[in-house]
Amino acid sequence: MSDSFGSFGFAGRVAIVTGAGGGLGREYALELARRGAKVVVNDLGASRDGTGQSDAALKVVEEIEATGGEAIANGGSVTDYDQMVEMVARASEKWGGVHILINNAGVLRDKSFAKMEPADFNFVVDVHLNGSANATKAVWDGMRAQNYGRILMTASSTGLYGNFGQANYGAAKLGLAGLTKTLAIEGAKNNIRVNTIAPTAGTRMTQDIFPEEAFKAFSPDKVAPGAVFLVSEDAPTNMILGAGAGVFQAAYVTLTPGALLSxxxxxxxxxxxxxxxxxxxxxxxxxxxxxxxxxxxxxxxxxx
Incomplete structure (x- = not known):
């Protein structure tokens, strides 16, 4: 299925995409499957504030299977480490291992910091930051043992640069960029490459934030090429990639020479x-x- 894609084919690779029941995660899952990967479509199916459930993951699996791909659905919560371990074990038993993890699951509980309850702060950090750490920890030993792994964290321009009303989200997202930087160093000797994407897309998370025309221009499929490149065999490591509306940008944490004071x-x-x-x-x-x-x-x- 993926032979025609050369070094950007994923035949023989097993990928997990969290939060893949819609939006960006769905696009990532579909593109990986199109290029030959076997995909675990993980989605709790909750609304964007983290409440409720649905069968969104099953629908994406059906889409993948309808085009000849292989996929399984998983409804585990990224906030529950044991559920992430179980998800990885199931994928490994079925397909022999896990080569790729895209940490995409997320929620929003936007309020100004003055009005934000500690529970809303903690929950958003738990889903984005701790949830990504849980899923990553669940695949880490297997990736080290097979000397191959590609992991993608999802940050945000809010984490990198700030945005009114998103203190919880921004704290979690910049934390993910920091997690990437250490894991890229620790994973290097075992050919585990770890990167960060900061997407801007019109999804369920942003549907009442973007004007209609912008919502269309920033469709999730225009982010997917960057995300899939960052989990490919030829991926770089320790990069932060901004992506939106077909525009891709590299972001860096820099350090000035400074001044010596005495x-x-x-x-x-x-x-x-x-x-x-x-x-x-x-x-x-x-x-x-x-x-x-x-x-x-x-x-x-x-x-x-």
Whole structure:
């Protein structure tokens, strides 16, 4: 089925996509299946605030099977680690292992921070951040044992840059970008590549936020090519990819050279006086690990 896709075919690969009953997750599942992957379509089937259930995952499985693909539905909640372990075990028993995980499941409970209840904050963080960690932990040992894995986390422009009324969502989403960075380092020796996508799409999550024309322009199928590339055999690792309406962008966490303060300048007043030098972006770098920050400080100390 996927021979014609070359290095971007997925024959023999098993993929799990969480939150795949609709929107972005559905598009990812359909595209992976079209390219030959066997797909676990995971979806609790809840509404966007995390309540209720439906048979959304089964409908996507039917779509995949109707075009000759292989898929199974799973209704496990990403917030329940044992359910994620069971999902992975079932896929491994049926197809021999899991090679790809796309962490896409999510919910929204938008309110200004002043009006947000702690329960709404905790729930959104639990689904997005802890849920992705649960699913990833469930596949991690198997990926290490087979020396192959591709994992995609879903961040957001809200996490990277902020958005009014989404403190809970933004905290979780930037947390996922941080989780990616450490797992990319830890997984490297076992050929596990881990990336982050920050999609902008017209889905059930955004249907009353986007105007109708924008909703159409930002259709989920225009994000899917980026997501599927990031879980392919030739994928990079430790990248943050923005995607929406067919536009793809790379986002980076950067570090300026900074300024070395000493003597009287090593003070609150000195930080204020040197603020322009501290924030000067000329010569900024993209650190490849947390240790790089300490190394740049040591290098500046050695130069005097």
């Amino acid at each position: 003597g009287d300048d090593l003070s609150v007043e000195g930080v204020a006086a040197n603020w322009a030098a501290i924030t000067d972006r000329n010569g900024e770098i993209v650190p490849q690990s947390g240790a790089d920050q300490a190394m740049t400080i040591l290098a500046k100390l050695q130069r005097g």
